[in-house]
Amino acid sequence: MTQGNAEPAAAGASGLLRIERVDRVLTVGLNRPAKRNALNDGIILEIGECFASLPEDIGAVVIHGIGDHFSSGLDLSELTEHDATGGLLHSQMWHRVFDRIQYSRVPVIAALRGAVIGGGLELACSAHIRVAEPTTYFALPEGQRGIFVGGGGSVRLPRLIGVARMMDMMLTGRVYSATEGASYGFAQYVTEAGNALGKAMELATKVASNAPLTNFAVLQALPMIAEANPQTGLLMESLMATVAQSDKEAKRRIREFLEHKTAKVKPKS
Numbered sequence: 001m002t003q004g005n006a007e008p009a010a011a012g013a014s015g016l017l018r019i020e021r022v023d024r025v026l027t028v029g030l031n032r033p034a035k036r037n038a039l040n041d042g043i044i045l046e047i048g049e050c051f052a053s054l055p056e057d058i059g060a061v062v063i064h065g066i067g068d069h070f071s072s073g074l075d076l077s078e079l080t081e082h083d084a085t086g087g088l089l090h091s092q093m094w095h096r097v098f099d100r101i102q103y104s105r106v107p108v109i110a111a112l113r114g115a116v117i118g119g120g121l122e123l124a125c126s127a128h129i130r131v132a133e134p135t136t137y138f139a140l141p142e143g144q145r146g147i148f149v150g151g152g153g154s155v156r157l158p159r160l161i162g163v164a165r166m167m168d169m170m171l172t173g174r175v176y177s178a179t180e181g182a183s184y185g186f187a188q189y190v191t192e193a194g195n196a197l198g199k200a201m202e203l204a205t206k207v208a209s210n211a212p213l214t215n216f217a218v219l220q221a222l223p224m225i226a227e228a229n230p231q232t233g234l235l236m237e238s239l240m241a242t243v244a245q246s247d248k249e250a251k252r253r254i255r256e257f258l259e260h261k262t263a264k265v266k267p268k269s
């Protein structure tokens with residue numbers, strides 16, 4: 001992490017994660033650069049602990065990789081130790097951890113560079129916004145390793161890029177560039193060289209300034225509404241809108257706008 005005023009945060013004491021905070025943004029750095037941030041049990045469990053104990057006053061999280069790569073995926077040296085039952089439990093452990101990210105109380109932004117491979121891509125997909133830089137590339141080489149995705153990729157990835165594209169990725173091992181990835185939905189932003197983390201921090205600061213209840217509704221309700229049948233979805237939307245607008249935070253923010261005390265919504269000039 002390169003932010004000047006970053007402070008070390010409590011979790012991540014083993015060194016597998018580098019956790020820091022900048023104001024209301026927590027940064028979580030995968031910290032195994034010598035192994036290209038391969039995801040072993042230790043790092044997955046620490047990610048889980050980190051998201052289970054987010055400080056109350058945090059408004060957003062940025063997850064990134066220390067070194068030149070976001071993550072080379074599952075630590076292949078550990079998988080060979082599993083029998084079938086162990087494999088099932090291992091995959092379910094990843095699911096629980098990545099669910100904590102997806103269903104986090106606050107928005108999570110993934111800052112991507114270099115390899116975003118296999119389980120690393122599954123991790124990135126559990127974040128809410130992905131920011132790539134030109135070195136970033138995405139791949140699912142599971143077919144070459146004789147395994148299958150195990151970190152929720154078969155559920156999350158088709159929802160981002162479609163089943164046909166994921167089939168192509170898994171069957172051919174095709175590597176997608178940052179710009180291809182952005183056009184297919186892996187990433188929402190592609191920055192100039194070396195600036196994915198900076199852009200992610202800028203976005204995180206912005207989303208952390210939203211009303212917490214709106215962010216909560218977007219993270220928790222929106223994905224469910226999008227998958228519900230239209231009648232159920234519309235009812236859920238009305239209920240969520242009612243809860244949000246009756247919160248004192250909404251009343252305060254709307255009053256500030258009407259009194260010309262807050263920024264207008266205009267394109268950047």
Ligand SMILES: COc1cc(/C=C/C(=O)SCCNC(=O)CCNC(=O)[C@H](O)C(C)(C)COP(=O)(O)OP(=O)(O)OC[C@H]2O[C@@H](n3cnc4c(N)ncnc43)[C@H](O)[C@@H]2OP(=O)(O)O)ccc1O
Pocket residue numbers: 034035036038039069071072073074075076077087090091092094115117118119120141142145147148149150151
């Ligand atoms: C089945 O149940 C599952 C599955 C899963 C998820 C599955 C997956 O993630 S499959 C994808 C696995 N990843 C890969 O196949 C990528 C392998 N790595 C590479 O191709 C390259 O290392 C690189 C990422 C392109 C970087 O290349 P380079 O910069 O040249 O660095 P290297 O010299 O190759 O690597 C340095 C050092 O790191 C070790 N390493 C790299 N990646 C891994 C890895 N994924 N696992 C273990 N070790 C890795 C490499 O061996 C080198 O080590 P040295 O000791 O030789 O220095 C999820 C959940 C389930 O239940």
